[in-house]
Amino acid sequence: MAIATEELLHLLNRRRFLAGSTALAAVPLMSWKALAQSAAPFVFKQGDAEITVVSDGELALPLNVMAVDASPEQLAEIAKHMGWPADTAKPHANVPVIKIANDVIVVDNGSGNKFQPTAGKLAENLSAAGIDPASVTKVVFSHAHPDHIWGTSKVDGTLLFPNAAYYVGETEWNFWTDPGLLAKMPAEMGDFVKGAQRDLAAVKDKVTMVKGGQEVAPGLTVLDTPGHTPGHISLELAGGEGLIMPVDVMVNPIVSFEHPEWKFGFDADHDQAVKNRKALADRAAADKLKMLGFHWPYPGVGFAEKNGTAHRFVAAN
Ligand SMILES: [Zn+2]
Numbered sequence: 592m593a594i595a596t597e598e599l600l601h602l603l604n605r606r607r608f609l610a611g612s613t614a615l616a617a618v619p620l621m622s623w624k625a626l627a628q629s630a631a632p633f634v635f636k637q638g639d640a641e642i643t644v645v646s647d648g649e650l651a652l653p654l655n656v657m658a659v660d661a662s663p664e665q666l667a668e669i670a671k672h673m674g675w676p677a678d679t680a681k682p683h684a685n686v687p688v689i690k691i692a693n694d695v696i697v698v699d700n701g702s703g704n705k706f707q708p709t710a711g712k713l714a715e716n717l718s719a720a721g722i723d724p725a726s727v728t729k730v731v732f733s734h735a736h737p738d739h740i741w742g743t744s745k746v747d748g749t750l751l752f753p754n755a756a757y758y759v760g761e762t763e764w765n766f767w768t769d770p771g772l773l774a775k776m777p778a779e780m781g782d783f784v785k786g787a788q789r790d791l792a793a794v795k796d797k798v799t800m801v802k803g804g805q806e807v808a809p810g811l812t813v814l815d816t817p818g819h820t821p822g823h824i825s826l827e828l829a830g831g832e833g834l835i836m837p838v839d840v841m842v843n844p845i846v847s848f849e850h851p852e853w854k855f856g857f858d859a860d861h862d863q864a865v866k867n868r869k870a871l872a873d874r875a876a877a878d879k880l881k882m883l884g885f886h887w888p889y890p891g892v893g894f895a896e897k898n899g900t901a902h903r904f905v906a907a908n
Contacts, residue, residue, distance in 0.1 A: 632720045633890035633908065637881070638810065638830015640691045644883070644890035645720055647684035647701030648712035650738055654680050656856035658846045669845050673888070682843065682886035684738055686713055687836060688722055689828065694808045695722070696729040698826060698836060699885065700751055703742035705786065713742055714751060727752040730794075731807055732759045733838035733885070734820040735767045735787035736857070743790040750793065758807050759791070760815070761800035763822025767791055816840045816871065818864030819857065825871065833880040837871050840864065842886045844893070844904035848872060851901060872902045881907065 633644045654666050657680045661669065667677065675681050689696040702710035717724060730752050732740050745751055766772070767787040776784055791798075801807065801824065803815030810829035817823050819839040828834040841847035842855055851868045858864040875882050875895040882904075884891040893906040 632716065633892070635892065635907075636831070637828055637834050640689055640810070640828060640830055642690075642828075642834075642883070643688045643720055643722065644892065645686045645688050645716045645722070646712060646889055647686050647716070647738070647742065648710040649681050649683045650702075650707055650710055650886075652680045652682070652856075654678050656680060657682075657843055658850065659854040659856050661846075661850070661853060669843075672845055673843075680843075681709075683889045683891065684710055685883070685885055685887065685889055685891040687883055688717070688720075688727075689808075689811065691808045691811060694728045695726050696731065696808060696811065697727050697752060697755070698731050699733055699739040699838070700730060701742035702738045703744070703751075704746060705741045706737040710738060711742060714745070724752050725754055727755045729807060730755045730757050731801075731813075731824075731826065732757065732763070733825065733836075734760070734763055734823040735791060736820065736839070737783060737786055739838075739885075740790045741786050743793050755797070757794040757798045758801050758813075759794075759798055760813070760822040760824040761802055762815075762817065763820060763824070764791060764798070764800055766821040814871075816867040818860050818862075818867050819855070820859050825867075831881070833878065834883060835871060835875050835880050836883045836885070837868075838885045840867050840871055841882075841884060844884065844887045844891075844906075848895060848902040848904045849898070876902050 635642055654670055658666060658669065670677055684701055686701055687698045701713035704711045714724065742751055767784070768791055773781060773784045801813045803813055805813050807813065812827045814825040814827055816825040823839060825838050825840055826836040846853055847868055851872060852865050854861050855864065872895045874880065876897045879894065882893060882895060890908060892908060893904055895902045896905050
């Protein structure tokens, strides 16, 4: 059963979706070992780097967006294992803050106060983690969707990370900043386009374009992983067993690992997304690399394990 992207986005229209969400009172079965970020966030060492996983909160999406190809029974099973209500996916938003040598590097800056009321908690959770936004030297944007870059500016219009240099995939930048994009995209994508253009414009004097294979800092390398968006990038960090941050190439620890061929409702190019999803999981499993998932249950750190023709996710916490 295929659902048109337009239909999904229409469902996601905040006004419509939140208006219908008052019935979502089901008590989640906490079968997934998710942690909430407490005052003391999850911190781990990776080689010479130290990584703090800072929560931006969570999103609320129609459940079938997570796996458009899944049957109702499969969706129900996924919701149960994730501890989600029966009709709503509640993916976390885990923002990695990476300290390498003299750099403090943030990967994506969350939703800000502009997307959904359960997200946009990055600033307060940075404060709880004792991280001063003014100390951040670099921000890497994986892609220009709302939950990844709408936190760029604060309510007063100034940048959340005022002293940072910004790194964006060249293809991603060129796609979203095309002045003719709004007219080319479905009307339902209007807010996404306007938001991306607003936030990319806000950092245009501080931006460095990157491509796969380039380093953002010593040992932190860009991976070209288009599909979810035309210029989506992932990151790989050297040191220890190695770490891959797939970001939205792998949005769920069940779906992305066990059913990598299933379409994610927000993937722009399904075939490309599947190819990159499989490739990242294959590599992570074969080389026993650690993984950090932006949308996996907090803190989203673990490993890919081969399981038949696909994989399973094994949380490290
Ligand atoms: Zn996302």
